Amino acid sequence: MGRERDTQKMQQQVSFTVEQLVTVNPYNPDILPDLENYVNEQVSSETYSLDANLCLLRLYQFEPERLSTQIVARILVKALMAMPAPDFSLCLFLIPERVQMEEQFKTLIVLSHYLETGRFRQFWDEAAKSRHIVEAVPGFEQAIQSYAIHLLSLTYQKVPRSVLAEAINIEGLSLDKFLEQQMATCGWSIEKGHGKGQLIVLPSNEFNHPELKKNAADSVPLEHITRIFPILG
Amino acid sequence: MATAYEYDDATAAAANYDDQAGPQRQDLGYDPNFVPDSVKSFVVHLYRHIREKNVYEIHQMYETSFQTLSERLFKETPWPSVDAVAHYVDNDHVFCLLYREMWFRHLYARLSPTLKQRIDSWDNYCSLFQVVLHGVVNMQLPNQWLWDMVDEFVYQFQSFCQYRAKMKTKTEQEIALLRQHDQAWNVYGVLNFLQALVEKSMIIQILEQEKEGLEQFTYTDGYDYNGGSNVLKVLGYFSMVGLLRVHCLLGDYHTGLKCLLPIDISQQGVYTSVIGSHITTIYHYGFANLMLRRYVDAIREFNKILLYIYKTKQYHQKSPQYEQILKKNEQMYALLAICLSLCPQVKLVEETVNSQLREKYGEKMIRMQRYDDEAFAIYDELFSYACPKFITPSAPSFEEPLVNYNQDAYRLQLKLFLYEVKQQQLLSGVRTFLKVYSTISLAKLANYMEVDEPTLRTILMTYKHKTHAVDSEGKIISNADVDFYIDDDMIHVIESKPLKRYGDYFLRQIVKLEGVINDMDRIKLD
Numbered sequence: 001m002g003r004e005r006d007t008q009k010m011q012q013q014v015s016f017t018v019e020q021l022v023t024v025n026p027y028n029p030d031i032l033p034d035l036e037n038y039v040n041e042q043v044s045s046e047t048y049s050l051d052a053n054l055c056l057l058r059l060y061q062f063e064p065e066r067l068s069t070q071i072v073a074r075i076l077v078k079a080l081m082a083m084p085a086p087d088f089s090l091c092l093f094l095i096p097e098r099v100q101m102e103e104q105f106k107t108l109i110v111l112s113h114y115l116e117t118g119r120f121r122q123f124w125d126e127a128a129k130s131r132h133i134v135e136a137v138p139g140f141e142q143a144i145q146s147y148a149i150h151l152l153s154l155t156y157q158k159v160p161r162s163v164l165a166e167a168i169n170i171e172g173l174s175l176d177k178f179l180e181q182q183m184a185t186c187g188w189s190i191e192k193g194h195g196k197g198q199l200i201v202l203p204s205n206e207f208n209h210p211e212l213k214k215n216a217a218d219s220v221p222l223e224h225i226t227r228i229f230p231i232l233g
Numbered sequence: 234m235a236t237a238y239e240y241d242d243a244t245a246a247a248a249n250y251d252d253q254a255g256p257q258r259q260d261l262g263y264d265p266n267f268v269p270d271s272v273k274s275f276v277v278h279l280y281r282h283i284r285e286k287n288v289y290e291i292h293q294m295y296e297t298s299f300q301t302l303s304e305r306l307f308k309e310t311p312w313p314s315v316d317a318v319a320h321y322v323d324n325d326h327v328f329c330l331l332y333r334e335m336w337f338r339h340l341y342a343r344l345s346p347t348l349k350q351r352i353d354s355w356d357n358y359c360s361l362f363q364v365v366l367h368g369v370v371n372m373q374l375p376n377q378w379l380w381d382m383v384d385e386f387v388y389q390f391q392s393f394c395q396y397r398a399k400m401k402t403k404t405e406q407e408i409a410l411l412r413q414h415d416q417a418w419n420v421y422g423v424l425n426f427l428q429a430l431v432e433k434s435m436i437i438q439i440l441e442q443e444k445e446g447l448e449q450f451t452y453t454d455g456y457d458y459n460g461g462s463n464v465l466k467v468l469g470y471f472s473m474v475g476l477l478r479v480h481c482l483l484g485d486y487h488t489g490l491k492c493l494l495p496i497d498i499s500q501q502g503v504y505t506s507v508i509g510s511h512i513t514t515i516y517h518y519g520f521a522n523l524m525l526r527r528y529v530d531a532i533r534e535f536n537k538i539l540l541y542i543y544k545t546k547q548y549h550q551k552s553p554q555y556e557q558i559l560k561k562n563e564q565m566y567a568l569l570a571i572c573l574s575l576c577p578q579v580k581l582v583e584e585t586v587n588s589q590l591r592e593k594y595g596e597k598m599i600r601m602q603r604y605d606d607e608a609f610a611i612y613d614e615l616f617s618y619a620c621p622k623f624i625t626p627s628a629p630s631f632e633e634p635l636v637n638y639n640q641d642a643y644r645l646q647l648k649l650f651l652y653e654v655k656q657q658q659l660l661s662g663v664r665t666f667l668k669v670y671s672t673i674s675l676a677k678l679a680n681y682m683e684v685d686e687p688t689l690r691t692i693l694m695t696y697k698h699k700t701h702a703v704d705s706e707g708k709i710i711s712n713a714d715v716d717f718y719i720d721d722d723m724i725h726v727i728e729s730k731p732l733k734r735y736g737d738y739f740l741r742q743i744v745k746l747e748g749v750i751n752d753m754d755r756i757k758l759d
Contacts, residue, residue, distance in 0.1 A: 027424040028421070028425075054485055055488075057485075061483060062420050063627060084698060085707070086525055086526055089653070090485075092649055093484035093646065093649060094483070094485060097645050113656070116656055116698065116699075117691060117698075118693075118694030118695045121687075152694075154694075154709075155693060155694050155718065155719055156719045156720070157718050157720045158719075158720050158721050163690060194721075199721055207701065209718070225740075228747075231743060
């Protein structure tokens with residue numbers, strides 16, 4: 001028991017040190033092995049650090065003979081899981097073209113393309129064919145489902161069940177269970193759609209309910225108010 | 234009298250410009266040891282002004298006298314060698330480093346540097362920066378000069394990478410020299426120097442403390458009025474812009490913007506005290522945001538700087554930076570045209586800037602929004618014209634066959650950019666319809682757009698995704714000019730009302746009224 005906790009504590013210390021390295025001493029070829037280990041750690045502990053991964057991709061750019069395609073592939077899968085953030089593109093900008101031509105990277109680029117263009121059915125089909133790439137990273141499925149729900153929440157006030165099912169790749173009884181969970185924790189609700197089946201009512205946000213949009217243009221920064229404090233006082 | 238400078242790569246590689254004897258004059262076509270009286274006077278006065286910390290005079294000599302003499306005497310030849318002038322300035326080590334810095338900058342601007350000269354320039358920057366980093370410098374130099382040092386440093390790095398990547402035409406001597414001096418303009422060296430300047434100057438902490446009123450930096454334009462030196466602090470400050478630039482050249486836009494973060498570009502600052510620095514900062518900031526799909530941020534900043542240049546460029550007509558200013562101005566109009574074609578938020582653009590934009594790119598912007606093959610060709614053209622000169626930072630392979638790979642980095646960035654544009658292909662069609670309807674069923678819109686319903690759903694989600702960017706703090710911000718939401722199978726278009734700004738209006742009126750009351754109080758009634 002004690003040893004497990006020690007390893008955990010050591011891991012926390014190691015990740016603290018790597019983040020420090022990236023901030024304080026990023027342009028240093030000696031930290032390459034630490035950064036590679038950190039990628040593997042992000043995969044196994046389901047954490048993520050864009051800065052550390054970009055730092056590593058830069059070092060690979062400086063010394064291409066040290067590039068590990070396996071590590072790069074893992075970085076890209078992690079970046080995909082960060083959607084809607086554009087991390088995947090940010091990583092591609094740093095990876096040489098000839099590396100991007102390799103099969104596994106072409107597949108990842110196709111997967112990214114499907115996600116960028118909302119083509120979830122094609123995405124899940126392709127992901128099923130490339131299990132070896134995506135199953136190597138725990139949490140992948142949940143991360144993509146999370147992105148899908150994000151996109152649906154931007155777009156729909158009420159979404160047909162079939163559309164939701166296709167987006168998150170869950171059907172039948174599993175979907176029922178999933179919906180129950182979401183209703184209990186995230187404020188989802190279900191209505192009857194006209195004739196065709198269920199309609200899932202997504203929580204209101206400023207993107208699918210225009211009346212909730214804060215008129216940001218009219219908010220006044222505090223610094224401006226401080227200028228009239230002498231007058232008000 | 235300056236004769237035409239005969240340029241011979243082989244001789245140049247062998248020659249060392251800094252210890253010439255008379256007999257070599259024939260090979261070079263000029264005498265590096267000949268010091269005209271005007272140059273002697275120049276260095277003597279400049280040296281004195283630096284010792285006396287007379288920043289105004291230094292600036293005059295640096296900006297004006299140096300240019301005038303270059304134009305008159307050194308149009309096609311380098312300035313006299315540092316060894317020839319050293320004894321006029323007490324052989325002062327630091328002055329000689331500064332002189333050489335100007336010497337190389339002049340060479341790069343007017344002539345084509347040889348490999349040996351590139352390496353020597355690197356050595357000079359190393360010596361100069363090391364002196365500054367050791368904190369033994371007590372000069373005050375004009376911001377213009379300090380900016381030029383950082384700017385030139387990054388420029389020469391970029392130039393070296395481009396040069397090194399053209400392996401096909403390299404001679405045996407050049408290859409041998411490259412192998413021998415693999416530290417010169419090494420990417421690690423360049424980045425670490427810039428980083429060291431930022432760190433040693435403690436500029437980030439200074440700027441933080443300034444916000445709390447505990448430090449004065451911006452207020453004094455970076456100058457030190459307490460008898461100290463501004464050199465390390467200001468070089469550290471400008472190095473943040475230097476780091477942004479280098480990271481953009483590498484294609485790492487996220488980190489580049491992070492390096493710039495300590496500088497608040499919504500305000501004036503030391504970065505606006507030199508026009509070259511102002512333009513370089515905003516150009517790279519805008520470009521990085523374009524690549525990060527934060528189109529609104531890019532448009533806002535390009536708009537501000539283009540308006541500023543429009544109003545002030547007449548004052549810079551005589552300055553040596555004028556050509557660069559004009560060039561960057563044109564490039565930023567091209568980038569603005571790209572941003573507005575991908576994110577048509579014309580109301581963000583000032584009237585003057587908008588009319589200039591229509592003049593230069595109005596026709597092309599119409600064609601870009603058609604998203605056909607011709608459109609992609611125009612995106613390609615504008616991007617290629619306006620983008621930074623991307624570099625491949627790694628050392629070349631010296632194995633046969635030698636290839637030119639100087640275009641690789643640019644080609645990759647262009648390819649990825651066009652890929653992104655293609656993904657947005659169907660969005661302008663959606664926009665057109667959404668502008669016309671307040672509600673429309675999915676079935677009807679699918680019919681008009683000649684796609685099936687499931688495809689339309691994916692197109693609409695793509696629209697939402699591409700128009701809602703993720704900002705640096707992970708928040709979602711909408712770039713959309715036209716927006717909508719879907720209720721089951723009905724699309725509801727969201728009308729965007731023009732925003733009335735009451736807060737600013739009230740603040741202004743409060744201050745004004747206070748002023749009037751104060752004035753009235755001052756009136757003495759007898």
